[in-house]
Amino acid sequence: MTKRLLLAATLLASAATAQPADREAALDAQISSADQMAWLKTLTSGPNHLGSPHNQANAALIEKLFREWGWQVKRADYQVLYPTPVSTALELVGPVAKTLGGQEPGIPEDATSNTLAGALPPYVAYQGDGDVTAPVVYVNYGLPADYEALARRGISVKGKIVIARYGGGWRGLKPKLAQEAGAIGCLIYSDPQQDGYGSADTYPNGGGRPPAGVQRGSVVDMTTYPGDPLTPGVGATKDAKRLTRETAPTVLKIPTLPISYADATEILSRLKGAPVPPDWRGGLPFHYRFGGSDDVRVHLKVASEWSLKTVSNIIATLPGSSRKDEWVVRGNHYDGWVFGASDPLSGEVALLSEAKALGALYKAGWRPKRSIVYASWDGEEPGLLGSTEWVEHNLAELRQKALIYINGDSNGRGFLGVEGSQQYQAFVGQVAAQVRDPQTGASVAERWRAGVRAKAFDGLRGNATALAAAEAGGDQPLDALGSGSDYTAFIHHAGVTSLNIGFGGEGESAGSYHSIYDSYDHFVRFDDPGLAYGATLSKVVGRMVLRLADADVPPVRFGPLASAARLYLTEIKALIETRRREDQRRAGLSPELYRLASDPRDPIAPPLAKPETPAIDLAVLDAAIGRLEAAAKGFDAAIGAKGASLTPAQTAALNAALKGIDQTLLSPAGLPFRPWFRNILYAPGRFTGYGAKTLPGVREAVEERRFGDAVREAGIAAKALNDYADRISAAAAALQ
């Protein structure tokens, strides 16, 4: 028995009766980077996409580990539509013939890149199969502003194949908007400016995307609803009522393929037509042009196998003692696109370390007050399948029992990043102050503050709220959750308080993202050597779970949430004013003015006419947020004064008052165009995809010039916020 193991055993022995601080020391002692390295090596040793043999083996291993560690484990399986590629053919037909596409090449420096049997070639899930040959138009990011720019130059994509670069918004919007604009095919490529040599030396010299690297991904129309396209709103059980593939609104209609920048160069460098605007240029060494002429043509054929497949979530529980029917839920997915070292297994191995440590405490006699539920999700990559179906299937129970959901996904070297329900901002700050950063020895909270201040001064990034917090020595403001990982169904559909957490900012996993190079070798060289940050994440989240499970009352403070809501409203007001000025300016821009302003060699029409933004009365929201601020202030002061000295009756009353509080944020009818999304405070943007929109019903109505909707949605949001404020006030009253 080594000295370290001896210490761990000693700590554990006293964990059952220990003070919380001692229990956390015992937790830390069980968390080991070496464990994580070993698990990561095994889990990444074969292709682990949904349904693959190695993914099933990984599930079995994870299940086995949980059982060994003393957890109660069950599978939660669902039958989902999940297409796998049969053909992903791409050829340049003219001006020269050239075969493009296909699997990414292995390299000697990356062991698993040479063991690709069973790996899927680059493809995007839920595109629309097809076989098309057409000229190519470059559409920049392929987002709405890009189509407006094309329209102003008289360039149509109708009957064409578009080529878009990654970035600017979620992948799935690119083929969706392309098909809406009449394109018959879509290529998406990784421009080296974004994640190739523009960001790092290319793999294997550095972590940047190599010329032949391709980003796979899902293009399911997740902004309408995530999860199985055939069973919106209900669990995809064997007997669930299903849509057909043809009637499922989230399955796209045109063939789409992701390609490398080596392949994109073959197409883009040959395009003719006018030069693109400066902000459309990427990092390839030629002058980018729109294309569209008949001489550059490609043939694209995508065919898939569309059967139902099984997603298998692994749900592990440590039952609670006094508050068994309150759940602290923690999850990370385990399926990847190929080997999935960074995404998702770097997060999953951190979760495993927590589970091992919590299991050891449990075995040593500790019993959490609340139940702890650890989920390893399957099928996140194609469309958040496992987590969404589980939430939909267990919706009523989750709304009754879930105190919080804490999500992880990729993790890497760098700074703590946390997003989510801001009533936990102070709690996150407390934990972050008590865990050491492995590189500097400072607390991760201190390191976060230092990073924000240094980056803001050096003009590298940052926002005013974060900077003010960092300078004041305060807590990291929690950004709003959009989408892109398994918290989506929890916060946006079920109204379960959620956090998403991970370290990052110094690794180079962007360059391997969703490619065969997202491997063990890449990860331990460029992303989190030694998995030091894997262990650190386990310590942070492990502490959070311990504290949440054992807290007499939820450790919430509502001031940060009220401030966030105020900020969101202020932003929307500023947006309205900006739009009004811009609309006035636009109204003065005639075709004649643009005839004079344009270069006749490259003429451009005026901006498209748009309904003028009116003054929009948001007084109801102003009032509701005012009420929220007052209620939050009252609650925070009351709980601050009381500290831990609550009577059992007060504790019970407070728990009752706060139970399911975030469900008051749900709009009964859901958001416009997408009733599945119901949270009035946050949503993934309809036209950003992963990026969050806050007060989304109002904000998107302003952005999309649905001015009537803006007023109506303001009323809905105000009602929700008033109800929320009432719940906080009730909780505060319980403290009297």
Added chain:
Amino acid sequence: MTKRLLLAATLLASAATAQPADREAALDAQISSADQMAWLKTLTSGPNHLGSPHNQANAALIEKLFREWGWQVKRADYQVLYPTPVSTALELVGPVAKTLGGQEPGIPEDATSNTLAGALPPYVAYQGDGDVTAPVVYVNYGLPADYEALARRGISVKGKIVIARYGGGWRGLKPKLAQEAGAIGCLIYSDPQQDGYGSADTYPNGGGRPPAGVQRGSVVDMTTYPGDPLTPGVGATKDAKRLTRETAPTVLKIPTLPISYADATEILSRLKGAPVPPDWRGGLPFHYRFGGSDDVRVHLKVASEWSLKTVSNIIATLPGSSRKDEWVVRGNHYDGWVFGASDPLSGEVALLSEAKALGALYKAGWRPKRSIVYASWDGEEPGLLGSTEWVEHNLAELRQKALIYINGDSNGRGFLGVEGSQQYQAFVGQVAAQVRDPQTGASVAERWRAGVRAKAFDGLRGNATALAAAEAGGDQPLDALGSGSDYTAFIHHAGVTSLNIGFGGEGESAGSYHSIYDSYDHFVRFDDPGLAYGATLSKVVGRMVLRLADADVPPVRFGPLASAARLYLTEIKALIETRRREDQRRAGLSPELYRLASDPRDPIAPPLAKPETPAIDLAVLDAAIGRLEAAAKGFDAAIGAKGASLTPAQTAALNAALKGIDQTLLSPAGLPFRPWFRNILYAPGRFTGYGAKTLPGVREAVEERRFGDAVREAGIAAKALNDYADRISAAAAALQ
């Protein structure tokens, strides 16, 4: 006789006695793009750098044309230090041996690129000869902020050869700052992001700089003083007292060579060390690194022939009648770096058209009231040699006689651009409203306004003042003059009212700038096909010269000048406030904070400590500008009310009051560190080179934290502006 010639003859016949509008029609009829095409072809048919046989032939041709057109012509020759290259050797020594540098290659599509006998190879004039071998450090633009970034990463250029990219500031600052930092050699390359494929298809497919294209230029320390390095402040006549090359402060000390991006790739792609910050990355297809290690070494040997050479200005005059001793001076240089089609001959042929037309009017009997002096400058490229020596040599006479100097240089397709003394803003606007844009048929003023509004809306460029003017249908605001062409000695040293004028923004001459590809072929394909804008420039400037020469009183309005001065002061106050906030923030950034904030794989120290910016009292300037505003308002109202109905006595008094008014802007002691520059309102920036600094004594003192200087310079500027206001008031009084 063609119909067109017949018309021209008829118009001319009545020009002597005609109304101004008829005279301008006669002027237009004499201006011909075909003339300009023919002259351009001849003038660009051989290498025409200072002292070359073809440049001498060009001078003889220009002189002959002026004489034929009826002008009085004389040469103004000076003897100047002008080095020409003997060796420009560059080799990569390690990790592989490779010869770099040398003359740019000819291409079949460009006729003169294949007739390079007598052309100089790429070099920069007034670098310091030397023979060095050393490791290479990439220094981004090689400007002060870049050296601060290097220092914070512990990277020294001492004993190294730096490689800087073009851009960010004037070329000559790069080797100057490199030598001050201890570098022993300097390479400057054209990054393709700036003027290669990042801006246009590369030549000959488009006008962009091809991989082997090199930008020549001067690196003389022009921010200290321009002109002959040996004779600051005096004309470089044969007998002038001279410094030696060794004692001349504007001649640099380290060998420096400009190179192509093909050659730069050989060096930069091999550099090791830490990755550069994101804003240091250029458009080459690899990840940029700092370098500095011993394994990448280059050998650089530059040797020059340093004898005195003759610059020969061609000064042509049409003597005035009633106000012979008031001069309207107009100039453009005629020397180039190789063939010089765009720079400078596109401007020179426009000047020739004006001269031909004015000569024809003169021959037909018209006599201008004031004398018209047309100068064709020699030796502008190496350091504004011809114009500077002429101004220095004729300083007293110019101060007595010059009403205004109007400068031209490169001209191209696009929008009118005018910079300079803002009391002529309204005058420029009037002329611009009366000349048609050749591409659109609108007036050049209308096109300017349309362009500003469209570009501002589309986020492409623009400033608030120009946008407000364009939206109000007002005059183009004249930006301040910095340096980079022959107006420099006039406005900054002699205090002669100056304008710089040309069309541009739609041509692609950036890609041929100072290379062998700045040729007739390039110009007529990509810069100003058919020289349509050459003729348009002639019509604009020809009108200006006609009106200025014949005006009873100078057509000035001082409101725009006062507004510009107010804007400059407002900017400086904002700068002080920004600096104060930044300084406070910097003071909180400790080494420990940066230890926590830094990536340990790429550590960075805090920003260098700097003296904190105090509150600076600029009340004297506030008051002076207030007085200037009031005086301007009074004068503009008075002259507006009077119109053309002045008595002879009023006319005389007004002319007397306004004579040499801009000389009141001269600081007796000149600007700090560079007494040659004396204008308190504008100067080329010490650390921008070409770019203007306004209220430069004050602004640069704030920027460089010479806070005592800021207060002192504010007093000097306030005195000058008060004197200026008094002169305006005196002029207004003359109208009563």
